[in-house]
Amino acid sequence: MPTDDFRTLEKRVVKLERQNRVWKAASLLLLLAIAMFISLGLAEDDPLVITPARALRAQSFLLTDSNGNVHGRWILRDNKPVLQFYSAEGKVMWSAPPELHAHELSAER
16 A cells, blocks of 8 residues: 555656756746846847948938037038038038138037
């Protein structure tokens, strides 16, 4: 009689150990999936990740330094494209096409 009890107990322990391994594996997979989704979510906020765009439209483009000072701009003047580069004082250093009356950098800085 005691051997039957031990066999029954052994079968139950083996079954519980198998279930425990399944739960451990499932928990590990779930943990890895959560970690992957979190890391993907953080990667979207990474400023080094560049998302390609099909088109970019603007009235003007400004070239600025890390302090926000404007050093150049690409604009439309009389429906013609104009590219200008500015000195540290805000005066036009170079313009394409060249202009006789170059405009100084206004309060747009």
